[in-house]
Amino acid sequence: MTIQAALSEADKGLDASLNRLFDLLRIPSISTQADHAPDCRKAAEWLVETLKTIGFNASTRETPGHPMVVAHAKGPAGAPHVLFYGHYDVQPVDPLNLWHSAPFEPVLVKGPTGEQEITARGAADDKGQVMTFVEACRALKQADGTLPLTVTMLIEGEEESGGANLLPFLEANRDELKADVALICDTNMLGRGLPAITTMLRGMVGEEVTITAASRDLHSGMYGNAARNPIQVLCDILSDLRDGATGRVTLPGFYEGVPVIPEETRAMWRKIGPSDADSLGPVGLHLPAGEAGYTALEQTWSRPSCEINGISGGYEEKGFKTVLPSKAMAKVSFRLVGDQDPDKIRAAFRAHVQARLPADCSVEFEEHGGSRASIVAGDMPFLPPALKALAAEWQQEAAVIGCGGSIPVVTEIQHALGMNSLLIGFGLDDDRIHSPNEKYDLSCFHKGIRSWVRVLYALTGQAPE
Amino acid sequence: MTIQAALSEADKGLDASLNRLFDLLRIPSISTQADHAPDCRKAAEWLVETLKTIGFNASTRETPGHPMVVAHAKGPAGAPHVLFYGHYDVQPVDPLNLWHSAPFEPVLVKGPTGEQEITARGAADDKGQVMTFVEACRALKQADGTLPLTVTMLIEGEEESGGANLLPFLEANRDELKADVALICDTNMLGRGLPAITTMLRGMVGEEVTITAASRDLHSGMYGNAARNPIQVLCDILSDLRDGATGRVTLPGFYEGVPVIPEETRAMWRKIGPSDADSLGPVGLHLPAGEAGYTALEQTWSRPSCEINGISGGYEEKGFKTVLPSKAMAKVSFRLVGDQDPDKIRAAFRAHVQARLPADCSVEFEEHGGSRASIVAGDMPFLPPALKALAAEWQQEAAVIGCGGSIPVVTEIQHALGMNSLLIGFGLDDDRIHSPNEKYDLSCFHKGIRSWVRVLYALTGQAPE
Numbered sequence: 042m043t044i045q046a047a048l049s050e051a052d053k054g055l056d057a058s059l060n061r062l063f064d065l066l067r068i069p070s071i072s073t074q075a076d077h078a079p080d081c082r083k084a085a086e087w088l089v090e091t092l093k094t095i096g097f098n099a100s101t102r103e104t105p106g107h108p109m110v111v112a113h114a115k116g117p118a119g120a121p122h123v124l125f126y127g128h129y130d131v132q133p134v135d136p137l138n139l140w141h142s143a144p145f146e147p148v149l150v151k152g153p154t155g156e157q158e159i160t161a162r163g164a165a166d167d168k169g170q171v172m173t174f175v176e177a178c179r180a181l182k183q184a185d186g187t188l189p190l191t192v193t194m195l196i197e198g199e200e201e202s203g204g205a206n207l208l209p210f211l212e213a214n215r216d217e218l219k220a221d222v223a224l225i226c227d228t229n230m231l232g233r234g235l236p237a238i239t240t241m242l243r244g245m246v247g248e249e250v251t252i253t254a255a256s257r258d259l260h261s262g263m264y265g266n267a268a269r270n271p272i273q274v275l276c277d278i279l280s281d282l283r284d285g286a287t288g289r290v291t292l293p294g295f296y297e298g299v300p301v302i303p304e305e306t307r308a309m310w311r312k313i314g315p316s317d318a319d320s321l322g323p324v325g326l327h328l329p330a331g332e333a334g335y336t337a338l339e340q341t342w343s344r345p346s347c348e349i350n351g352i353s354g355g356y357e358e359k360g361f362k363t364v365l366p367s368k369a370m371a372k373v374s375f376r377l378v379g380d381q382d383p384d385k386i387r388a389a390f391r392a393h394v395q396a397r398l399p400a401d402c403s404v405e406f407e408e409h410g411g412s413r414a415s416i417v418a419g420d421m422p423f424l425p426p427a428l429k430a431l432a433a434e435w436q437q438e439a440a441v442i443g444c445g446g447s448i449p450v451v452t453e454i455q456h457a458l459g460m461n462s463l464l465i466g467f468g469l470d471d472d473r474i475h476s477p478n479e480k481y482d483l484s485c486f487h488k489g490i491r492s493w494v495r496v497l498y499a500l501t502g503q504a505p506e
Numbered sequence: 507m508t509i510q511a512a513l514s515e516a517d518k519g520l521d522a523s524l525n526r527l528f529d530l531l532r533i534p535s536i537s538t539q540a541d542h543a544p545d546c547r548k549a550a551e552w553l554v555e556t557l558k559t560i561g562f563n564a565s566t567r568e569t570p571g572h573p574m575v576v577a578h579a580k581g582p583a584g585a586p587h588v589l590f591y592g593h594y595d596v597q598p599v600d601p602l603n604l605w606h607s608a609p610f611e612p613v614l615v616k617g618p619t620g621e622q623e624i625t626a627r628g629a630a631d632d633k634g635q636v637m638t639f640v641e642a643c644r645a646l647k648q649a650d651g652t653l654p655l656t657v658t659m660l661i662e663g664e665e666e667s668g669g670a671n672l673l674p675f676l677e678a679n680r681d682e683l684k685a686d687v688a689l690i691c692d693t694n695m696l697g698r699g700l701p702a703i704t705t706m707l708r709g710m711v712g713e714e715v716t717i718t719a720a721s722r723d724l725h726s727g728m729y730g731n732a733a734r735n736p737i738q739v740l741c742d743i744l745s746d747l748r749d750g751a752t753g754r755v756t757l758p759g760f761y762e763g764v765p766v767i768p769e770e771t772r773a774m775w776r777k778i779g780p781s782d783a784d785s786l787g788p789v790g791l792h793l794p795a796g797e798a799g800y801t802a803l804e805q806t807w808s809r810p811s812c813e814i815n816g817i818s819g820g821y822e823e824k825g826f827k828t829v830l831p832s833k834a835m836a837k838v839s840f841r842l843v844g845d846q847d848p849d850k851i852r853a854a855f856r857a858h859v860q861a862r863l864p865a866d867c868s869v870e871f872e873e874h875g876g877s878r879a880s881i882v883a884g885d886m887p888f889l890p891p892a893l894k895a896l897a898a899e900w901q902q903e904a905a906v907i908g909c910g911g912s913i914p915v916v917t918e919i920q921h922a923l924g925m926n927s928l929l930i931g932f933g934l935d936d937d938r939i940h941s942p943n944e945k946y947d948l949s950c951f952h953k954g955i956r957s958w959v960r961v962l963y964a965l966t967g968q969a970p971e
Binding site for chain 2: 073074075132133135139201202203229243245247249254255256257258259260261262263264265266267268269270272273275276277279280281283285317320321324325326327328329330331332337338340341344345346348349350351352353354355356357358359360361362363364365366369370371372374376399400401409410444445446447470473474475476477
């Protein structure tokens, strides 16, 4: 048994691996839209059937929402036990007219970087990443008849829609899911060709706020000025969330628990990370927004944020309508770092809205998820061999980085199962996840499979060849 | 020939009049939506055919947009010549799910006031009002074989969509359209059973503003804080349009040309007009918004306004999507009074936006109409007989009132044809124009027809009977 045999299987099987990924990408498993619930189940069942072909004992498990996929494959006695986590659900696809090909008809296209790109909703987030691990297991199994360690897989279907059912599921199935370390494949590399393990993730609080003024839509000629305009009320409330001069979030207590970034860390990030021009230039911007005095990278890796993710009210179509609407709605999210408390921040946001609400308006809040930031312990024993395995595959030192996104499962696995996580992913910043024309570089998929082959070996204590 | 004979014809013919109105209401002539252009033409052609049955020399006239309807009927030699203006186009119908019956399938329903209500898009604005005049002409013709004065009708199809083609049309057809006075039926009564002639109308400036930040939608985890959020930029810009403490519009020079309301006028309005509770209570509000120190009625009749009529950006559907959108859009309108200059106010608004635009964002503006406020000369000779005719029909003194809405045609008729307008309408504040379930009281339709019979007689110099 050698790593090279498994890597060779991964190379030979790449076309078949890609076909399987395409099959999964064709299932429109949008978890946040109720009419796609059958598609979510279909994706879960597809994974179960696929994992069975590699010898996993796999099944779907019911939850109050979309089903979980749980699968087990035993390795040699005494070998470590890993829990792999991923998600099969995807984001909505609107605005559909901006896609160059149908979001659920995956295609390979040559991108502006010259790379072959797997283009489809979910290509990177997270179906493509999940399949790097699945296909690595397949290659290992084909080379050796067994896996080098014991693998449990948990693939959920509500990561993009709040994930409320994950923590109860972890708690209810603690004995079955407990392992030595969790492996999560839902993050990015530091850049093209630059492997990385993410050790800092932001938490998140999501809120939907709807302001109601008049009991019906009014004519702005007849009532304009005299009747309260809920869009104006909402804009005032949202504008007040940030201090215009400093870019700081104004909620009282918001920065409690936000750690100061050590100067040496900032210096290290400036050395390894992209400059503002590198990170913002490709999306047509050049000035970091948010808090004054921080680079774009510092802001996304280590500072909390407040973003309006959606706003809606009145007449939004072509032309003009002098309506004074009854309601206006916004979706707001906060990204959390350090010890920021999601419950306190949600409460502070709601108090901020209530304090600015005119006496004859009403407000409704809808909660969309909440999680603390998570930090992987820098001294965990699995980190060094995993970094070495990545370096062997990419011929490039692997970095330890932060990530602006939120992967609540890291905290939840820590809380429910008492386990640390290793966040190893092969996405790139230009993958357009959550946007039209999401893609995953074919080379990331291929070398991602190869990387997992090496990492799984490395975690057994065997040095990478 | 007596007024009574014509009034009797109006009463006897009411069912047939209502059927004709229903035919017109069934045509979905939404002028602002391009796919309804054929319906706008259909409504124009329906009016031409209908006017021909009363002996009008009627035709459609092409414009760069929807066609105009022009019709002529000669009265006795020496009698005055009136130009009637109305519009056959209607507002969009969204949100459709709030309608209790289909917007273009008119029905009579008993409303909460006990009145029979003609319910359909356009019932009050403006098809029902236009048909009061048409049916009055029919009754006069049937009673007497001719009209008591010379009538020209101009019914346009772009009142709800900017009306850019009206002024050029008036100028190009000055000789044909010039008359002694214009009659416009597109306004409300002072209240149920309280007839009124509107002598003050607000002007309007409509603007659509679209802010673009990044060149594509981004993931708010990966880019939140670091990349500019155009919704936040837009909210800041819109929130800055009003001073929070005073409710005043902050654009430099905005209040230039706004007349002070004389104290005796305010006292008179307090006597004849609805209280804040009366005007705001029925729509579920109780506090006048806008400028501090003015009643709701003072604000809509005599103060300029700034309203956000629509806003849109990011993810607006059910659920949550942590997107940081590329664009955000708002539709903003200003209602003007006195001598406020629409061009100056549009320029001040655009300067306000530009001054607050981050250096790496861009903005696009789209103009949606602009008109000055209009004031009917209080000394015009046709005003007293018209007020008397209305009083005779409603058995109630007719009031001279203001209106918060904008009817640019008043200024345009003054400018292009050098004519004053009499604004006589039978709408009510609870007609829900521009909103779901628009209605027109059957009694307003019926007594509106009878009112025009009396007004047309009165304008010939014959005393109302």
